[in-house]
Amino acid sequence: MISFSAVSKRFPGGKEALRGLSFTVEDGELLFITGHSGAGKSTLLKLIPAIERPSSGTVLVNGQNVGALKPAAIPYLRRNLGLVFQDQKLLYDRSVYDNVMLPLVFSDHSPREAARRVRAALDKVGLLGRERANPIQLSGGEQQRLAIARAVVNRPSILIADEPTANLDIDSAGDILDIFVEFNRVGVNVLLATHDLGLVERFATRVLRLSEGRLLGESGAG
Amino acid sequence: MRSWLRQHRLALAAAARKWLAQRAAALLNALALGVALALPAGGFALLEGLQALSTRSAIDPQVSVFMRTDVAPQATQQLAARLRRDPRVHRVRLITREDALQSLRDTSGLADVVSALGSNPLPDTLVVTVAASGEKTLDQLAEELGRAPGVAQAQVDALWARRLAALERVGRLALVLVAGILAVGLVAIAFNTIRLQILTLRDEIEVSKLIGATDAFIQRPFLYLGLLQGLAGALVALGLVWGALALLNTEVAGLARTYGSDFRLPFLSLGEVVGLALIAGGLGWLGAYMSVSKYLREIEPA
Ligand SMILES: Nc1ncnc2c1ncn2[C@@H]1O[C@H](COP(=O)(O)OP(=O)(O)OP(=O)(O)O)[C@@H](O)[C@H]1O
Ligand SMILES: [Mg+2]
Numbered sequence: 187m188i189s190f191s192a193v194s195k196r197f198p199g200g201k202e203a204l205r206g207l208s209f210t211v212e213d214g215e216l217l218f219i220t221g222h223s224g225a226g227k228s229t230l231l232k233l234i235p236a237i238e239r240p241s242s243g244t245v246l247v248n249g250q251n252v253g254a255l256k257p258a259a260i261p262y263l264r265r266n267l268g269l270v271f272q273d274q275k276l277l278y279d280r281s282v283y284d285n286v287m288l289p290l291v292f293s294d295h296s297p298r299e300a301a302r303r304v305r306a307a308l309d310k311v312g313l314l315g316r317e318r319a320n321p322i323q324l325s326g327g328e329q330q331r332l333a334i335a336r337a338v339v340n341r342p343s344i345l346i347a348d349e350p351t352a353n354l355d356i357d358s359a360g361d362i363l364d365i366f367v368e369f370n371r372v373g374v375n376v377l378l379a380t381h382d383l384g385l386v387e388r389f390a391t392r393v394l395r396l397s398e399g400r401l402l403g404e405s406g407a408g
Numbered sequence: 409m410r411s412w413l414r415q416h417r418l419a420l421a422a423a424a425r426k427w428l429a430q431r432a433a434a435l436l437n438a439l440a441l442g443v444a445l446a447l448p449a450g451g452f453a454l455l456e457g458l459q460a461l462s463t464r465s466a467i468d469p470q471v472s473v474f475m476r477t478d479v480a481p482q483a484t485q486q487l488a489a490r491l492r493r494d495p496r497v498h499r500v501r502l503i504t505r506e507d508a509l510q511s512l513r514d515t516s517g518l519a520d521v522v523s524a525l526g527s528n529p530l531p532d533t534l535v536v537t538v539a540a541s542g543e544k545t546l547d548q549l550a551e552e553l554g555r556a557p558g559v560a561q562a563q564v565d566a567l568w569a570r571r572l573a574a575l576e577r578v579g580r581l582a583l584v585l586v587a588g589i590l591a592v593g594l595v596a597i598a599f600n601t602i603r604l605q606i607l608t609l610r611d612e613i614e615v616s617k618l619i620g621a622t623d624a625f626i627q628r629p630f631l632y633l634g635l636l637q638g639l640a641g642a643l644v645a646l647g648l649v650w651g652a653l654a655l656l657n658t659e660v661a662g663l664a665r666t667y668g669s670d671f672r673l674p675f676l677s678l679g680e681v682v683g684l685a686l687i688a689g690g691l692g693w694l695g696a697y698m699s700v701s702k703y704l705r706e707i708e709p710a
Contacts, residue, residue, distance in 0.1 A: 237618070237709055258622070265620035275615050275709075289619040291418060336619075 187213055188234060188344070188377070193243035195229050195399075203229040205399040207243070211377065213343075216370040218386045218406075219379040221396030227379035228272055230396070231348050234377070235267050236260045247344070265292055268337035268374075270347035274329055276321040282308070282332055283317040289340045307339040311365060327358040334365060344375045351380060359385055415625065423632035426605060437601055437637055441688065442644020444594055448587035449676065449684055450649045455583060457673035458576050470565040471550045473534040477505070479558035484532040487556060491536055496549060498539035505530045531560060591691055594641070598634045598695025605630060606703045614709045627700045634696025635689045642688035650675060 188211040195204040203226045211217050219227050232238040233245045240253045252263060276285055286307055290300045308314045311331035321329055330350050351359035370376045386393055395402040427434050475484050491500045508530040513522045538546055546564050553562035616626050657672050664671040
């Protein structure tokens with residue numbers, strides 16, 4: 187469970203990115219976060235893996251106050267989360283396969299089991315044939331799918347994706363959203379930020395609407 | 409435990425990969441470190457050689473007694489007999505002037521010189537080996553003998569060994585200073601190469617932090633890299649020192665032969681080789697550690 191209460195985030199420059207946000211996401215829920223560019227979607231998502239810390243208010247992830255974690259405890263929080271970043275953060279000096287392998291370093295799988303998991307993750311996003319390619323050789327949509335494969339390879343219970351469909355045509359975007367819906371169907375808690383309202387409307391699910399760092403409202407099933 | 413081992417194995421593999429990825433730079437680095445290490449290591453090897461030489465000659469402290477050329481052979485015999493009864497004396501060897509001339513004649517190339525001399529210019533010589541060593545007895549005996557009738561000069565042969573030992577002490581001090589300065593340089597080289605590595609691997613470090621790598625995990629390959637670089641430097645240094653000593657020894661062998669010695673400058677012992685590797689690896693590791701402590705913290709994902 188993820189719970190925000192009265193969360194504000196003011197950046198060092200004085201910019202108020204989030205103002206008094208309160209909401210709760212239940213286990214197994216699929217939640218969309220929408221809003222204009224600069225509304226605070228990325229900032230909100232970055233509070234969960236403690237990439238950013240709230241200026242005030244508390245963010246609880248599975249009962250843990252992540253805003254108050256000691257730096258040494260943060261890696262262990264992140265290992266339980268699957269993160270897809272707006273700028274993907276792929277490593278271009280290694281293959282598709284090795285990019286997906288990265289998070290498995292921290293789990294105690296045998297090399298055989300690790301390899302099996304990497305293939306399973308790549309299979310889920312439809313990149314099984316591209317293992318040996320370099321991420322630079324992939325199309326925009328394929329790179330986004332690669333980022334998803336890396337996020338899910340450790341089978342996290344919470345999957346957080348920031349604009350995973352940016353710059354994609356409507357069909358490709360739909361394909362990617364379908365992948366998340368599928369993960370959600372097997373019990374993964376999915377938080378997904380997008381400014382593409384058209385896409386969101388296709389899913390009967392809960393949507394948080396942000397504007398200027400404030401919660402404008404909620405809609406959909408909840 | 410198993411996972412701990414695995415993490416270290418992975419880190420070592422990652423370090424080796426990072427190292428191989430920039431082969432040319434790594435090679436130049438090893439060369440720079442190797443030259444910096446070869447200086448004190450080579451100096452140390454030379455000093456060891458000198459020390460071996462000076463202790464070797466100090467083991468057998470001798471006084472050479474040169475008689476005046478105008479004394480009768482009997483006088484020399486009497487002095488030798490008297491010395492043989494002296495409790496401080498272990499052994500007395502008499503080299504008559506005729507024997508001396510003969511051995512000079514036998515020395516290749518000198519036969520003509522000797523025949524050109526006409527009369528024998530060489531004195532009778534007594535080589536006195538002292539029973540109890542110790543500089544005092546040696547000096548005392550030499551002084552006494554110098555004043556004995558018929559003696560032209562009594563000379564402590566260990567004198568040059570003592571001078572060598574003094575020289576060696578100066579050399580040792582200089583070496584320690586040079587080694588200290590170069591150690592600082594070594595750490596600085598390691599610090600800088602690891603800093604460059606960290607900067608070029610910024611993305612990888614950032615991603616590692618995002619997927620839940622601990623600082624210790626991220627640091628480890630860089631520390632191993634520093635260690636490997638130090639070890640590579642040590643290897644280069646050993647090669648340089650070995651080559652230099654081999655070259656020097658061809659000359660030393662010739663020189664030693666003229667003294668009837670088979671002396672050679674010894675190469676570093678196994679213990680010293682291991683010591684050098686440990687020191688070089690340790691300094692590389694230290695530089696890497698300092699670099700990592702300073703720069704890794706600065707890379708935070710945003
Ligand atoms: N590190 C930062 N320092 C200062 N201001 C920041 C920082 N990160 C974000 N902001 C500001 O906070 C506000 C919210 O940014 P955020 O990235 O959360 O928006 P967003 O909703 O994700 O926008 P987009 O749809 O363009 O990705 C913006 O005005 C942005 O300029
Ligand atoms: Mg954003």
